[in-house]
Structures are given as structure tokens and as C-alpha cells.
Amino acid sequence: MTGATTDMGFVRRALSGHAAIGLLAGALIYLIAITGAMIVVHDRWQRWEQPGVTETGDHLSPTAAQASLERVLAREGDLPRTEHLYIRMPTEDLPRAVVTTDNKAWYIDGEGEVVEREAHTWTEFVMALHINLTLPIVWGMILVGALGVALAALLVTGVLAHPRIVRDAFRLRTRHDPQLARADWHNRLGVWTFAPMLAITLTGAFIGLSYVGAGLLAQVYEGGDIEPVYATIFGNEPEHDPTPAPLPDIARAMATVSERFPQTVPTYVVVHDPMTRGQFVQIIAEHPRRLIYGETYRFDGAGEYLGKVGTSDGEFGRQAAASTYRLHFGDFAGLPVELAYIGFGFALAGITATGTTLWLRKRARKGYPTERFDAMWAMVVWGIPLMLVVTAWLRFTGGPDVPLVSTFWGGLALGLAGSALRPSVMRASRLMMVLGIALVVTAIAHFIGFADTDPAVHALDAVLLLGGALLVQLARRSSSTVDGTGHSRRRLAGPSSAAFP
Amino acid sequence: MAVMMAITALALAVVLIRLGWGGREGLSGVGWAVATLSLTWLTWSDGAWGLATGLTAGAIFALVLVLYAGAISPRSGARRAAANVPVRLSNRAEGFGRRTLVFLLVVPLSFAAAQWLAFAIAIAMKANAPLDANSVSTMMFVQPSVWAILMVWQMVLAGPREMLAPPVIVAGIATLIWVAA
Numbered sequence: 001m002t003g004a005t006t007d008m009g010f011v012r013r014a015l016s017g018h019a020a021i022g023l024l025a026g027a028l029i030y031l032i033a034i035t036g037a038m039i040v041v042h043d044r045w046q047r048w049e050q051p052g053v054t055e056t057g058d059h060l061s062p063t064a065a066q067a068s069l070e071r072v073l074a075r076e077g078d079l080p081r082t083e084h085l086y087i088r089m090p091t092e093d094l095p096r097a098v099v100t101t102d103n104k105a106w107y108i109d110g111e112g113e114v115v116e117r118e119a120h121t122w123t124e125f126v127m128a129l130h131i132n133l134t135l136p137i138v139w140g141m142i143l144v145g146a147l148g149v150a151l152a153a154l155l156v157t158g159v160l161a162h163p164r165i166v167r168d169a170f171r172l173r174t175r176h177d178p179q180l181a182r183a184d185w186h187n188r189l190g191v192w193t194f195a196p197m198l199a200i201t202l203t204g205a206f207i208g209l210s211y212v213g214a215g216l217l218a219q220v221y222e223g224g225d226i227e228p229v230y231a232t233i234f235g236n237e238p239e240h241d242p243t244p245a246p247l248p249d250i251a252r253a254m255a256t257v258s259e260r261f262p263q264t265v266p267t268y269v270v271v272h273d274p275m276t277r278g279q280f281v282q283i284i285a286e287h288p289r290r291l292i293y294g295e296t297y298r299f300d301g302a303g304e305y306l307g308k309v310g311t312s313d314g315e316f317g318r319q320a321a322a323s324t325y326r327l328h329f330g331d332f333a334g335l336p337v338e339l340a341y342i343g344f345g346f347a348l349a350g351i352t353a354t355g356t357t358l359w360l361r362k363r364a365r366k367g368y369p370t371e372r373f374d375a376m377w378a379m380v381v382w383g384i385p386l387m388l389v390v391t392a393w394l395r396f397t398g399g400p401d402v403p404l405v406s407t408f409w410g411g412l413a414l415g416l417a418g419s420a421l422r423p424s425v426m427r428a429s430r431l432m433m434v435l436g437i438a439l440v441v442t443a444i445a446h447f448i449g450f451a452d453t454d455p456a457v458h459a460l461d462a463v464l465l466l467g468g469a470l471l472v473q474l475a476r477r478s479s480s481t482v483d484g485t486g487h488s489r490r491r492l493a494g495p496s497s498a499a500f501p
Numbered sequence: 502m503a504v505m506m507a508i509t510a511l512a513l514a515v516v517l518i519r520l521g522w523g524g525r526e527g528l529s530g531v532g533w534a535v536a537t538l539s540l541t542w543l544t545w546s547d548g549a550w551g552l553a554t555g556l557t558a559g560a561i562f563a564l565v566l567v568l569y570a571g572a573i574s575p576r577s578g579a580r581r582a583a584a585n586v587p588v589r590l591s592n593r594a595e596g597f598g599r600r601t602l603v604f605l606l607v608v609p610l611s612f613a614a615a616q617w618l619a620f621a622i623a624i625a626m627k628a629n630a631p632l633d634a635n636s637v638s639t640m641m642f643v644q645p646s647v648w649a650i651l652m653v654w655q656m657v658l659a660g661p662r663e664m665l666a667p668p669v670i671v672a673g674i675a676t677l678i679w680v681a682a
Contacts (some may be wrong), residue, residue, distance in 0.1 A: 017656025020603070149648045149649045153652035153656065161656065170567060173577065193564070195560060202649070205648075211617070213623075222632075229632060233637060246579050290548075316635060318635075327553055332550060333554050
């Protein structure tokens with residue numbers, strides 16, 4: 001009896017701690033989950049955002065890469081001289097090569113000709129929301145890393161607070177009482193995504209919080225210079241020599257990688273200090289069936305091979321650190337794993353949404369007023385994706401330089417204020433309906449507006465259309481079946497509708 | 502080919518676990534054994550990539566079965582609505598002070614303790630040599646992992662007084678490592 005009481009006390013404390021962390025970090029974790037699910041296929045979003053660009057194909061020849069250097073630098077003749085130049089190789093997801101300088105980024109075609117400015121600002125904005133919440137990069141990444149730690153703690157306390165984890169393992173009572181359905185969605189999704197989610201969240205925490213550790217080591221050992229700390233993992237740059245020199249021979253470097261490491265797939269060519277005697281070239285190449293983002297092969301300006309950094313076969317710490325990125329972003333086994341990661345992202349969003357709603361309903365049953373919190377949480381759950389759609393519209397109508405960040409946060413703040421002031425207006429089912437319609441309209445407008453582009457671009461239109469139609473259907477069913485007490489009689493409570501406050 | 506076979510075995514394992522759930526424990530045990538063997542095989546043949554791919558596939562197979570359970574879930578009447586029993590609100594100032602204290606213990610204090618431990622381990626690893634990839638990356642992995650463990654530990658304790666112990670213990674261990682290094 002004493003043991004059982006102690007166990008229940010432990011479970012109660014675990015549940016209490018779980019709720020405390022969830023309430024503290026829930027809204028931001030939800031935002032990171034939604035944007036994380038989206039940016040698993042960020043290359044496809046980039047193509048969706050700029051669909052009319054002439055594409056390179058799935059391969060950029062060394063000759064074309066070499067030509068692109070000259071043409072981009074000529075195009076930027078009146079801009080400050082760039083100190084770095086990156087050629088992003090085309091892939092199946094994004095069959096476009098991109099040359100990025102310190103000034104701008106340019107799409108290039110299969111001959112190395114400059115085609116158009118890269119201007120996927122909306123995709124970059126969604127990525128920034130996930131990576132640094134659009135805050136200054138270092139502080140934002142540290143905050144997101146801290147949220148990753150909080151999420152890891154949430155996952156573990158969630159399991160500790162679940163004494164019937166085995167008994168309920170495959171039970172999902174979607175047509176039961178709404179609160180029970182919510183709890184089932186929350187617990188089942190949490191339990192069965194536990195292992196991959198823990199890997200995703202801890203690698204995210206590693207990426208974000210590494211700045212703190214590296215900064216500390218830099219202060220103690222490198223006089224505050226953080227570059228030598230990161231150089232232990234990612235390799236260092238040679239001494240800078242600004243004496244003018246011809247363009248580097250990247251064609252020779254690329255040919256060398258193809259000859260010496262034929263199993264690899266180059267993803268980036270990086271030129272440091274181009275057109276100086278100190279210039280040097282790095283080619284980052286993926287290794288199939290490895291978690292590392294790639295190996296970095298180093299060359300001098302003449303294209304002479306200097307060696308590699310060792311992320312593929314160097315010290316264990318170097319390989320481990322280099323393996324965090326693809327494990328976090330789900331970019332290690334093609335489309336099936338990308339789809340799985342999108343599923344995990346939306347599952348996490350569902351877990352977060354239902355978790356806070358469960359807490360709000362418990363409070364309501366205890367007699368606490370929750371109407372405003374209900375409305376504000378509904379605005380978080382449905383308002384965040386809605387504002388992402390609104391910013392996409394703004395991007396398409398106003399061009400790539402519109403203020404997406406301020407529009408998103410300003411709109412969300414207004415929505416939250418409106419929810420607090422007029423909670424009866426900001427009902428979840430209404431917001432869900434608006435989001436569903438917005439997604440359908442976006443899909444149709446995009447399909448019509450860019451009808452003559454590659455069919456692969458329209459795959460996302462189909463997803464948006466289906467998702468929007470599903471939300472409209474769920475919202476209609478929900479609003480027609482919620483009775484006066486707030487208890488739903490709907491036949492099937494999906495994770496989205498179960499999140500209803 | 503070997504990867505596809507291992508993934509197929511994982512799918513079979515999840516089905517066996519589901520069939521054994523709620524009764525035939527033998528099947529469930531076989532399912533877990535097959536899953537363990539498949540993941541071991543993937544890790545043996547393809548290292549971390551194989552393990553990550555296997556875990557991802559296994560989670561998806563399990564989710565599919567759970568979603569199927571949701572789709573065929575029988576309809577059930579709503580539970581009787583719990584009465585809205587008025588409760589006495591706790592002293593708001595006292596509650597706010599307690600929550601602030603918990604936040605300070607769990608976030609900045611535990612963060613610092615975890616960072617101190619990670620730093621001490623890195624120093625011990627590198628000894629008198631220059632910074633290297635192993636010590637630097639170990640520091641970066643240890644900090645978030647230990648902070649998460651501290652957070653879990655603290656959140657299952659009764660109150661702020663008890664929550665002070667975990668970061669103090671970790672900081673103490675870190676100091677011992679630092680002194681020894």
C-alpha cells in the first residue's frame with residue numbers, strides 16, 4: 001500500500017512537472033514543431049516559392065561551375081568584393097545550382113550562366129522561425145536549443161507520468177469522450193514517437209546550445225575567438241593573403257573529387273577569399289548511407305588537393321558532431337524518411353496542442369475561468385499556420401523584400417490580443433475553418449498562377465489542397481456537433497480537432 | 502537489399518507486438534526480439550545511419566497501427582461532465598514566487614551546472630593538449646543531455662527545496678573533475 005502510494009505520488013509529481021514545462025514552453029515548441037515539419041522539405045518549398053526559374057538539371061559540370069564563378073563576379077562588379085563564394089549543387093529536390101556571395105545569391109543554368117536572383121525569402125523566413133525564432137542568430141539558436149532541452153524533459157516526464165504505458169500502447173479512443181480522446185492522442189503519439197523525437201530534439205539542442213560551449217572554450221583558451229574552437233570539428237582556413245590572383249580552378253578540384261572519391265556526391269563548392277593569393281577551395285561531398293552531412297575536401301587556388309577535414313573518418317567526436325544535422329532535419333534516406341519526419345513534426349504539434357488543451361480543460365473542471373486562455377491557445381494552434389499562409393500571400397503579391405517577420409509576429413500578437421479581448425469570436429472551429437479555406441485558396445491560386453511549371457512543383461499544391469479540405473471538413477463537423485456544454489458529439493476526434501479548447 | 506530485409510522484419514516485429522498486446526504475451530516477446538535483432542543488424546551493417554533509419558521506420562509502422570486503432574475505435578458515450586466545483590484559489594503572490602523560484606532552479610541554475618560539468622569533462626579529456634574534436638564535441642553533447650536529465654530529475658521532486666539538490670550535486674561532481682584535471 002505504501003509502495004503504491006509512493007508510486008502514485010511520483011506519477012503525480014511527474015505529471016505536474018510535465019505540465020509545468022509544457023506550459024512554460026508549449027507555444028514556442030508548437031511553433032518550432034510546425035515550422036520544423038515544413039522545412040524538412042525546404043528545398044521543395046523554395047522551388048514552390050520561385051517556380052518559374054530556368055533549372056540546371058540534376059548535375060552541374062565542372063566547366064559550368066567554373067564559368068559560373070566568372071559570371072557571378074562580373075555581375076557583382078559594382079558591389080563590394082565578396083570574401084566567400086558558395087556554389088550549391090543541384091539535387092533532385094531542388095534541381096537548381098545557386099551561387100551565393102556575401103552580397104547576393106544567383107540561380108545558374110547548366111552552362112553556368114546567371115539566370116535570376118535567388119529570392120526565396122518566405123522559405124528562408126520559415127526556416128528562420130524554426131532555427132532561431134527570427135531572433136538574432138546566436139541568441140535565437142541558444143533559445144531554440146534550450147527549448148529542445150525542455151522538449152526532451154517533456155518527453156521523458158511524459159513517459160514517467162504514464163503508469164499504464166504498456167496496457168494502453170495501442171489504444172486510441174477517437175470516438176470517446178473528447179477529453180479522453182485528447183489524452184489518447186497525446187499519449188499514443190508521444191509514446192510511439194519517443195525514440196526518434198528524442199534524437200531529433202537532442203540534436204537540435206546540440207546545434208543550438210553549441211554556441212554557449214564553444215563561446216566558453218573560446219573565452220578560456222582562444223582569447224574570445226570562437227573560430228578556432230569550431231575549427232577543431234569543421235577544419236580551419238589557411239592564412240589570408242590579399243595579394244590579387246586569378247580565379248581558383250574549381251573545375252580541376254571537382255574533377256579530382258570525382259576521380260578520387262567516386263562514391264561521394266558533391267553538394268557545395270566553397271571558395272574563400274576568391275581572387276587573392278590566399279584563396280582556397282573546399283568541396284563538401286555527401287557520403288551515401290552515412291549520417292554525416294559530408295566530408296570536406298580541401299584544395300588550393302590551382303585546384304591542387306590538400307587533404308580532407310576528417311568528418312567521414314577522423315576523430316569520433318568530429319564524426320559525431322557532423323552527424324547531428326542530417327539526423328535532426330531528416331535528410332539521410334530520401335523521401336520516405338523526409339515524409340516520416342514531416343509526420344513526426346506534425347505529431348509533435350498535435351502532442352503540444354492536445355497537452356495544453358488537456359490542462360485547460362482540467363482547470364475548467366476545477367472551476368477556474370479559462371475562456372480567454374482557451375481562445376488564446378486556439379489562436380496559437382490555428383493562428384500560427386494561418387499567419388504562415390498570410391506571409392506566403394504577402395510574398396507572392398509584394399515580392400521578396402516584403403517585411404515577413406514583422407507581419408508574422410505583429411499579426412500573431414494582434415490575434416492573441418483579439419482572443420484575450422473577445423474570446424467568443426476567436427473560437428477554435430472558426431479559426432480552423434479560416435485556415436482550411438486559406439490553404440485551399442493558396443493551393444488553387446498557386447496552381448493557376450504557375451500552371452506551366454514542372455509538375456513536381458505542384459505536389460505541394462496538392463498537399464495544401466488536401467490539408468485545407470480536411471480542415472474545412474473537420475471544422476464544419478466540429479461546429480455542427482459541439483453542444484451547449486462544450487462537449488463534442490463528433491464521431492471522430494482527430495488530433496487537430498481534439499486540440500480544441 | 503539487406504536494409505530492405507531488416508526494415509521488413511521491423512514491420513513484422515511491430516505487427517507481432519500489436520498481436521501480442523493485451524493477451525498473447527509470447528507473440529509480443531517474439532516481436533520485441535525481432536525488432537531488437539533487426540535494429541542490431543542495421544546498426545552492424547550501416548552504423549548510425551542504419552540505426553536511425555530503423556528507428557524511424559519502426560516508429561512509423563507503430564504509428565500506422567495506432568492510427569488504424571483510432572480509425573476503428575468503437576463509438577462510446579460521453580462521460581458524465583464533471584461538476585464545475587468552485588475551488589479556493591491559492592495565494593497568487595505565493596504561487597508566483599514559488600513558480601519563479603522553480604524556474605530559476607530548473608532553467609538558469611541547472612543550465613549553469615550542466616555547462617560546468619560539460620566544461621570540466623572537456624578539460625579532463627584534453628588534459629594539457631590543445632583543443633581537439635573529441636573534447637569539444639563531448640562538451641557540446643554533454644551540456645544539453647545533462648541539463649535535460651537535471652530538468653527531469655527536478656520536476657519529479659516535491660518542491661524548490663528538494664530541486665536545489667540535483668544541480669548542486671552535478672556542480673560538485675564537475676568541480677571534483679575540474680580539480681582532478
